[in-house]
Amino acid sequence: SNYSTITRNSHYYIIGHLSSVVKPGAVRIGTSGFSDAGFSFSAFENTDGTYAVVLLNGNAASKTITIDDGTHHFAYDVPAKSVISYRWKK
Incomplete structure (x- = not known):
């Protein structure tokens, strides 16, 4: 096999998002x-x-979501066909 070409699929990017905000022991x-x-x-x-x-x-349209942890409350527009990640202090 020729391993000179790498194709990154959507799972590659999802794992990147997870590893950027979810830390060992979470x-x-x-x-x-x-x-x-x-x-x-x-x-x-x-x-x-x-x-x-x-x-x-995974939808063709963006979606506004609201996150509320009991202390913090914020809204964000999640673009269509995208993955986003957040990390914040309690």
Whole structure:
């Protein structure tokens, strides 16, 4: 086989987002209040006291989401066909 060409698929970029905000020892935490076909997300609590969220919007349209951890509250427009990640302190 010729290994001179590398093709990066969507999983490559999702893993990049996860590794940038979810740190070793993190625990996946529950989420609530939102469900939409073509939209996936997971939330984590890192050992350094930060929260992390990774969102995948597989839809053809952008979607505005709101994150509220009981202390912080913010909204973000997730572009169509994109993956985004957030990390913030409690």
